[in-house]
Amino acid sequence: MMHPRRPVRVVAAVVAAAVLAVTGACAGPLGGQAVPAAEATPVAAVTSSPALDATDLSPVQPVTLSVAQGTISALTLTSPTGAEVKGTLSADRTSWTLAEPLGYGKTYTVTGTAMGSDGKAVPIQGSYSTVSPAEKMTSKISPGDDAVVGVAAPVIIRFGSEPVDRSLIQQHVTITTTPQVEGAWAWVTHDGDSWPSLDWRPKQYWPAGTTVHVSSDLYGLDLGGGTFGGDTVTSDFTIGRNQVVKADANAHTMVVQQDGVTVATYDASYGSGDVIGDPNRVTRSGTHIVMDKKETTTMSNPAYGYTDVTEHWAVRISDNGEFIHQNQATVADQGVDNVSHGCINLSAQDAQAYFQTAIYGDPVEVTGTSVQLSPADGDIFDWAIPWSEWTALADN
Structure with a gap:
């Protein structure tokens, strides 16, 4: 008896299905192309x-x-x-x-x-x-590099534009002294300046020989209003010998001391303002500092009848016209009476001797007159401000 052929068709169907399965596994979605496996994203x-x-x-x-x-x-x-x-x-x-x-x-x-x-x-x-700033603020430090200055010289940092954000500026200005010296910053507007500078002075006079490093690190600071710090500047200078002038208008003398020891005493004549009642001719009492000196200069005060008068051995101690200088016309009054327009007059010999010892920053302590040195009297008046007031002038 013959068996039916049905199982043969089933086997053929299974084989065909297997072939299709294998073919389908290798075929791509388009035109039978293969799809490569996706590459892993770099881990870095x-x-x-x-x-x-x-x-x-x-x-x-x-x-x-x-x-x-x-x-x-x-x-x-x-x-x-x-x-x-x-x-x-x-x-x-x-x-x-x-x-x-x-x-x-x-x-x-x-x-x-x-x-x-x-x-x-x-x-x-x-x-x-x-950033492209609308304005770049610069700064300049005095005393400058390698200067040797007197024991009352303040540090003065002047700015090329108005220092609006004073607190931020002050955070980026530093001073280092060897040995360590107590002192403080203050915002001060000096004679002829349109805006304040940042000054530092010691509580007492500098110790002789102190070395000082000052840095104004403003570059890159956003100071507001489109203004950025334009530079970083430094200065390294030294305090010289201790020389202090004691200028007593009542005694009509000028005493020069070094380290507290008197090295010279000169007969002098001071301003006559207290005698004649003219405050404009009073030599200001208070601590001035030596600001400049010239062997020969000309002086003018048209209100008192003189212009371009030649004077010698002139040491400037304020910007209100006060000098220590030679005046041969008042030699007879020197040591006796006060007859000048406000300067401290010395003889030719004494003026030259003092001139040769004076350096920028030396203190000149004037006493015995009725008018005190004040901000109205010149460029550098830092020592005319009491310490308690000075320390209140900073942005802490």
Whole structure:
């Protein structure tokens, strides 16, 4: 008896299905093309603070690029001229930090490569652009580098534009003295200036031989209103020997002391204002400082009838016309009476001897007159301000 053929058809169908299954596994969605497996994303992750392509940055803003799950194999920051900017790569090569200030109004290009822990490279590309200030504030320090000055010389920092944000400015101005000296900053408007300077003076006179370092580090500071700090300046100077002048208008003498010891006593004549009742001819009492000196100069005071009178051995002690100088016309009055227009008159010999010892910043302590030295009397009046008032003039 013959068996039915049905099972044969079932086997053929199973084989056909298997063939189709194999063929379908290799076929793509279009035209039978194969689809490759997706490549894994590189694991190295690059971050930047501030973000790459940031603009309007301060040129002193910290800049750091970091890599997670990898290291920096190469990184360069270049200026618009192609010069390489200094940076520091960490020991583990996972971060790079900017190591020098940038310029204003410039775009810097970042190029480099990070290598991931998976062995795959990731490009580092971008830029940083710095702000273009509406105005850049400069500063100038007095005394300047290598100066040797007297024991009453204040530090004066003058600014090229009005210091609106005084507190911020003061935070970026420093003074270092050896030995350590007690003193304080104060905002003071000097004669002829349109806005205040920042002055520092010791509570007492400087110790002789003190070395002083002053820094005004304003570059990159946002001072408001589109004004940024335009420079960083420093000064290193030294305090010279201790010389103090004791100028007594009642005794009609001028005594020069060094380290508290009298080294010279001169007969002198002071302003006659207390005698004749004219305050404009009173030599101001208080601590002046030597500001300048000239062997020969001309002096004028048209209100009192003289113009371009030649004087010798002239040491300026304020900007209100007060000098210590030779005046042969008053020699007979020197040591006896006060007859000048406000200056301290000495003989030719004494004036020359004192002139040769005087340096900028020496204190000249005038006593015995009815009018006190004040801000109205000249450029450098720092010692005319009591210490308790001086310390209140800072932005703390």
